[in-house]
Amino acid sequence: MNSNEQIWSFLDEVMDPEIPVLSILDLGIVRSVEVNAEGSLVTITPTYTGCPATHIIEEDIRSKLKEKGVLNFSIKTILSPAWTTDWISGEGRRKLKEYGIAPPEESTSDKSLLSNKPKVVHCPRCNSTNTEMRSFFGSTPCKSLYVCSDCKEPFDYFKCL
């Protein structure tokens, strides 16, 4: 029988398949872990509706927990409340930047998605704010393509949702 804390620590070893420096805890995908006499229930939520990684993440959780010898667990996916980039941890943001992806800059509560106001995005390489968006859509559903006007490097920006 594993404790709640143990399950959480096992889950912290499951990495996002697209951004392998982030664990699924850093991303805020795991919403709860319940442990009772019958077993454990891990509740997760998808990041983007069409993200192909969602299915892989579920499989990865399954194999990680099996590898750790956890018996009788199930995984439940919920949609509500909808995932937001606000749930990415501070540690997750730091790791993203180190990996070369600019972390989401602001809270989504200001409805910035609805406006066309350009966001101030820091270049993950030289920290300049003199950056511009090249394409709202990027190499994965969660990213936009930016370019730094100072160091001239293109980079991915994890868009706010």
Place this chain on the structure above:
Amino acid sequence: MNTNQQKALYEYLLWMGDTTLVLGHRISEWCGHGPILEEDIALTNIALDLLGQARFYLTYAGEVEGKGRSEDDLAYLRDVMDYKNSLLVEQPNGDFAYTMIRQLLFTALSYHLQEALLSSSDERIRGIAEKAIKEVTYHLRHVSDWVIRLGDGTEESHNKAQEALDEVWMLVDDLFVMLPGDKLLVEEKITPDLADIRKKWNDTIKGVLEEATLKVPSETYMMKGGREGKHSEHLGFILAELQFLPRAYPDAKW
């Protein structure tokens, strides 16, 4: 929920699921053919989001139907007559202007519909809407930008966009067709009255087209029938491609 409501909800979920599945499939055909790399990526991103929505709706449809059918069973093992998507989304991509106009007409509907479904009395539908509205919001922004850019662009891009709009307009009423069972869903506040959504849609479309210097086509013959399973010849070709593998190899796993 009584049997009639259940049947009405199943039909409604098929409409939503099939419409997003077919349009997602259509725009994924642009993969590798976009006019610029960024747009190629944008269209395939949007296709993925639509496919994700389709999965939620078809999974739920299978549960509501209660015959043990999965999202895959519904997507891969129904024939044309059993597909309930709106006619607009099965139309071939045409040129880029046509794809963008078609996308705008659908996305404006999707946006206002999802916005209304945020207060659905059905928890599952509400959950899907909470998720979808975030993405649909930027889909609408993206496609509106393109329609404005094409309409208010060069003479050629303007003409192509106007031609596309004139050609596709006859399929607009079909987007808002309500089946007799929808009344039951509206009464239970599960789904909104599509007549109300139409009003909001009209305003949104009017705003974008005005800015794009495009003219709303004059009254024309309106073709309908998508939700009753009466489709154009194009849907069969999409399904032939979409369904080939699971039909040829019924036990295939992926």
